[in-house]
Amino acid sequence: MPLPAPGPMSLVPFVSVEAMMKIVLEQGIERMLIDLARYIEDDFRRWEQFDKTPRIAAHSSEGVIELMPTSDGRSYGFKYVNGHPRNFQTGRQTVTAFGVLSDVETGYPVLLTEMTILTALRTAATSALAAKHLAPKGAKVMAMIGNGAQSEFQCLAFKAICGIDTVRLYDIDPKATGKAARNLAGKGLAVVPCTSAEQAIEGAQIITTCTADKQYATILTDNMVGSGVHINAIGGDCPGKTELHRDILTRSDIFVEYSAQTRIEGEIQQLDADHPVTEIWQVLAGKNPGRRDDKQITLFDSVGFATEDFSALRYLKDLLGSGAGHQMLDLLADPDDPRDLFGMIERYGKAVAAA
Amino acid sequence: MPLPAPGPMSLVPFVSVEAMMKIVLEQGIERMLIDLARYIEDDFRRWEQFDKTPRIAAHSSEGVIELMPTSDGRSYGFKYVNGHPRNFQTGRQTVTAFGVLSDVETGYPVLLTEMTILTALRTAATSALAAKHLAPKGAKVMAMIGNGAQSEFQCLAFKAICGIDTVRLYDIDPKATGKAARNLAGKGLAVVPCTSAEQAIEGAQIITTCTADKQYATILTDNMVGSGVHINAIGGDCPGKTELHRDILTRSDIFVEYSAQTRIEGEIQQLDADHPVTEIWQVLAGKNPGRRDDKQITLFDSVGFATEDFSALRYLKDLLGSGAGHQMLDLLADPDDPRDLFGMIERYGKAVAAA
Incomplete structure (x- = not known):
């Protein structure tokens, strides 16, 4: 039986x-x-x-x-x-x-x-989707700071969805940069390994930061960020973990996924609780224009959201x-x-x- | 390869x-x-x-x-x-x-x-564990009201952990009672199928209610509950879902798992938010005596907790x-x-x- x-x-x-x-x-x-x-x-x-x-x-x-x-x-x-x-x-x-x-x-x-x-893919797809509405028109060069497990997915999403043709890679560990450069070879992107964050952002219209320390870090300082740039900050995603200097935030127009969550976890935990931010769905739904002009610094303070x-x-x-x-x-x-x-x-x- | x-x-x-x-x-x-x-x-x-x-x-x-x-x-x-x-x-x-x-x-x-x-087992084990400290000494008879998927597990837990030797079964659907009675045959319990809740509670020192309606129901009315009884109410477990008449609650000493959750979901959602209750861990840790005398009505208002x-x-x-x-x-x-x-x-x- x-x-x-x-x-x-x-x-x-x-x-x-x-x-x-x-x-x-x-x-x-x-x-x-x-x-x-x-x-x-x-x-x-x-x-x-x-x-x-x-x-x-x-x-x-x-x-x-x-x-x-x-x-x-x-x-x-x-x-x-x-x-x-x-x-x-x-x-x-x-x-x-x-x-x-x-x-x-x-x-x-x-x-x-x-x-x-699947999370690596959806995080990259979300970043690129936001950048399509926030990055300066005709952006071709992205700095990718933090070359860990997420980095190649980000680079290919920005190529496929935003038309990026060049990525400039930097990580505090050169082995991580080497790994990402090897993985991205032959994928239709010009890949430029860099030895400092400053070098990586040279000529980049988009800066993606994706580092993993669980602490307040300063991957980007204020003087590194010129006008017109779009910053895609995805590494700071829990209380006490940020990547950007506070002065960058106050110069930027800030876009978030769900403000109730981002105020706890995102870069904006460094700012007052009523600092104005725009939820990205409003841009995607046509209720907010996203980028308005060429000089504006836009920041997608992304922590990842359940939707x-x-x-x-x-x-x-x-x-x-x-x-x-x-x-x-x-x-x-x-x-x-x-x-x-x-x-x-x-x-x-x-x-x-x-x- | x-x-x-x-x-x-x-x-x-x-x-x-x-x-x-x-x-x-x-x-x-x-x-x-x-x-x-x-x-x-x-x-x-x-x-x-x-x-x-x-x-x-x-x-x-x-x-x-x-x-x-x-x-x-x-x-x-x-x-x-x-x-x-x-x-x-x-x-x-x-x-x-x-x-x-x-x-x-x-x-x-x-x-x-x-x-x-596993949930059926842990729910039954928790009920019997609480009853070991709350039911009157020497309790041998339990009324089991609601003879769905949880009922046999409850009956065997009270046998194994509390020494119950007789269960009196009632369900609004006699087929459910028949199913439970068949499943419990030969398990070392006297099984008495009943045709009303009133009949089921005759001579019972413990009353377990485990019904599934998602609404305010009154499985037990006040006049059905005599002094000295222990009530194990496990079916009311979400907002708007209760099993006991409010008057029973005010006559009982009420024990709960985690009061912050039970006030939202349990029988005590019918009471004021400051109605005194005792968390069962205090009894198990020796900080509260549990049952104090033979006349006391004890109620374990159990909704299930993460621990x-x-x-x-x-x-x-x-x-x-x-x-x-x-x-x-x-x-x-x-x-x-x-x-x-x-x-x-x-x-x-x-x-x-x-x-």
Whole structure:
């Protein structure tokens, strides 16, 4: 007598790291970034439909573990993500993540997925989407400061979505710069490794900072930032962690994802709580012009928001619907009679005994 | 050329529903309830070490999806759980859940598990643990009102942990009562199916209510509750969902898990915000006597709290350490160089092409 198979309602599609790598290779990374940006933009444009809350963070001396939930009333998504700057010393990722998309009507998960790779993609897609509206017209050169796990994704997103043709790389660790330069070779970008942040920003219309220290750092000082530049600051993303000198902030027009969260975690934690900022959805929805003139310094103070993960989960679910690889996970109990959870275990025991 | 296997740090132990059923059968359900109660008690006794927050709930007209995180500074746990009273109409569980335990030092998950079955077990273990300190001495008879998926677990926990020898079952649906009675046959309990709540509580020293309507209901009215009884109310667990008439509450000494959460979700949402209640950890830690005399009506207004899930996750992780069945899930990216997430995908692509 065969063991009873898990009931159909017990199974949840699961995308492993390996399955995600296959999806990235099949789709092509630039195509995937462009498609992701479209989903992210669509969701930002219907911002008012989402339940929004700052993420729920558990801080420790080593790092942070966060849950990032949101819902549009039909689907519910959340991401689990950590941030541990010293993890690389033990061969671990600074940021790892996984996420779940659920059906609000039943509360049942419909997708479980790795999100370490997917977060890198959605973060890059969000940065480039914002820059499309904030960077100076015709920007071709980006300085990429911080050449860790996120950097290549950023560079390719700005190429695919904003038309950047040159990236100038700098990291305090030259090995990281070398790694990024090798990975970006042959990808259609001119790649210029630099030995200082000052050198990296020479001639750059866009400056992306993505460093991982969990402390107040000053990656950019005020005199380094000329007029007309767009700054994409994505490394400062928790209380006590910033990358830019305060004087840069006061000279910039600041754009954020969700101000209630960014005031806790972003660069603007250095400013008064009522310092004016613009939520990026207002730009994407046409309620705010974004960049107004050539001299304006624009700053996207990005910490990552739950709707971006929701968009990424929604994108991935649609891909699975078109046949992308995944496995089915026996995650939810599915007894014959939904009220007979206890009996399900007993019947399984009898089947095991008889098998 | 073989494809690269997922790196060791990418793998997270996963306990599926089937694996959990095997564990329950191997351990024996009463033994498992007793062991779980010990873990839950240990954690309640060190209550002050935990980061505590009311769970994060996303409500809809159909139900609720909740995230329940907590941490003791070394481990971090969270549970995803839904509550959808009408789910049984489509063959789904009212409550399904899964959970994760992580290492605070790295932020890396160390366990992913189904928690539909595990939640049923930990809820029953918590109820019986509280009753051991709150029910009248020598209590032998329990009324079990609401005979859904949770009911058999409750009955066996009260047998194993409190020495109950008789359960009196009632549900508005006689089929549910019949199901519970059949499941409990031969388990060492006298089982009395009843046709009304009034009949069920005859001679009972403990009354457990576990019904699922998402609304204010009155499962027990004031005249039904005599002096000396212990009430274990576990079905009211979200805003607008209660089971007991308000007059019962004002006659009872009320014990709760975490008052900040219970005032939002429990029976006591019917009372003033400053109505005195005792957190159950104070009883378990010896700071409050629990039941003081034979005439006192005690009420455990239980909505389920994150530390109970944390205890269950910790218990399960220890079981896996002793060899309990599970599989390894490729959930976390583990590149050779932790900063080379991008390169990992490229190298995988080359290996696929060469294979």
